[in-house]
Amino acid sequence: MDNKMREWDSSYLNRDNFLFYPHEEVIRFTSKYIIKQVGLNEFSFVRPLSGKPNVLDVGCGIGRHVSYFHTMGFDSYGIDLSNEAIKVAREWGSNVNIPEVENRIIQGDIQNMPWGDETFDYAVSHGVFDSIYFIIAKNAFKETxxxxxxxxxxxxxxxxxxxxxxxxxxxxxEVVETQHEKGTIQMYYNYSKIQELVQNDFDILELNLIRRENILSGSFHSRYHLVLRKKDK
Structure with a gap:
């Protein structure tokens, strides 16, 4: 099935998805589940780990969350389909001194990632699984x-x-017809579809629907935000 690599490269060449500030729900996830600030200059890990937490951004784009996790003191990694996005992500990673950046931020297919079983403590993915065909999302979810x-x-x-x-x-x-992300896939989800995607591999810890409404125009859109825990074998 077409993974729309050409369309995503074109989108990043147009700088459609040049986002620099970490998403607020990723920040919230980090502070609630990874490291919590307990004083002006004090931080505490939420659960004990043997070393630095390592975090993978699945569909990292130009690397805003990879760089964010690095500045938080984590071992951060990212993977994205677009060569154009990865070029920028690696440049950004070099600027914030991510070591071995070409081995940590890679171009690749999230259905077949190059890391071994049980490599990462945490993973995040923002705006990725609803921008691909559902069968690809299912494969990538199992791979995550x-x-x-x-x-x-x-x-x-x-x-x-x-x-x-x-x-x-x-x-x-739907196929996106607007200039922004033109030609890519927009996949919509409801609760049943989410359950189908996650039920075999994850337990749902949080499932929130956040709606943003423009009061002036009356237009609105909504996103589901999930925190999942990998099921024990």
Whole structure:
């Protein structure tokens, strides 16, 4: 199945997805589940680890979360389909002194990632699994579970049909026709579709639907935000 690599390279060449500030839900996940600030200059890991936590950004784009995790003191890694995105992500990673950046930020298919079983303590993915065909999302989800350690945690999000143009339970797919991300896939999710995606490999710790409404225009859109824990074998 076409993974839309050409379209994503074009999108990044146009700088459609040049996002620099970490997403607020990724920051929230980090502070609640990885490291918590307990004083002005004091931090405490939420659960004991033998060394630095290592975190993978699945579909890292230009690397905003890879660099964020590095500045938090973690061993951070990223993978993305787009060669154009990875060029920028590696440059950014070099600027913030991520070691061996070409081995940590890589171009590749999230259905077949190059790391061994149970490599990572945590994984995050923002705006990725709803921008690919569902069968690819299922393969990539299973692959993310493979590279996570037992009971490893995974933050991800999905666009909901609960918006100005669809209905809450809409779960179809559309080809993007607007100039932004033109030609890529927009996959909509509802609760049943989320369950189908996660149930074999993860337990759901959090599932929140956040709606943003423009009061002036009346338009709105919504996203599901999840925190998942890899099931024990």
């Amino acid at each position: 579970a493979r590279i996570l350690k037992e009971s490893g945690l995974f933050y991800c999000d999905f666009i909901s049909g609960d918006d100005s143009n669809h209905a809450r339970e809409f779960w179809g797919e």
